[in-house]
Amino acid sequence: MIVKLAEGNLKTKFGEYHEILFYNGQKESFALVMGEVAGAADVLCRVHSSCIFGHHFNSIECDCREQMEISQQLIQKEGRGIVIWLEQEGKGNGHFALLKSVAYKRKGLGQADAYEAVGFKKDARDYREAADILKELGVKSIRMLTDNPNKAETLTKYGIHVTGIQPTRLLSV
Template identity: 40%
Template structure:
């Protein structure tokens, strides 16, 4: 007999993460339990922020890729920092949920320095996909194995995934995460990131219907 994640029934799923520490964390968005993990395959240190009882079905979940420029410095080139804050607020309002913050995902997995080089190419006229490819890098190099293993360890049975990215949903499903719903996480665009968001929609398949309002407002 096979379980829903593909593991033979009665056999424990091997894990590539070590659950290292739990500590309470008070934030501007609410109180969370910070759960620290070590990725045994890559050596990366990872964290999940847990609010309420998540050993259940249909847990509101955000799997957030590290973005130093957006998350820490408030860059307007992307919407990452605003998505991070919005996700934490939504989880706190819900009364339960989890945010998995993934290190090693900077620049859709190409690293900080390569991301800055790609941003320079975008300033010269390339879009975000063209810039990565011009550097000889994939348009998206992220892997979600560790996120799935953290969610399994936390006892999450199925998630309502806060994401606009269908690739993320597909990747998590491949690693055994049941997704009952994909919940949009739409941030009003800025002049500085509208072109970037359009590229994410048109070339990477992100579900960003709110951009239609901006497109409709433009003269033909």
């Protein structure tokens, strides 16, 4: 269950969004909403997990920041969409797991396999909160901005109608 805590407008280099802050009893998450989404179908939606390396330290070893920028550009171009930010650092394993996995990733393992090599789950993220937020926003259906089909499958299990997936890697917008 989520509770709406606060909301306000946020100006970004990709247009103005309405930010809505939610709380699930343990963590905060938020939705950045552009345009009218209540009752709307096929709304572009990026479900994005926190990434300290990419967003705070501008690391060139991950593409999280770029995926966020591409998503916001696509939403701006369409004039309507949602970015949901979840506190799920390190694919839900935490920053410690990310730090421990770096050596394996630099040896050529993919990130998920690097987590597993140091004793963590390949992907420990949960998207129930994203589904709850989308329900709270009253969206009829979404088009996912993702390179991870598991996100769409999980949201579908939680009752969200996903009409399509649009990759965010290496898109030119």
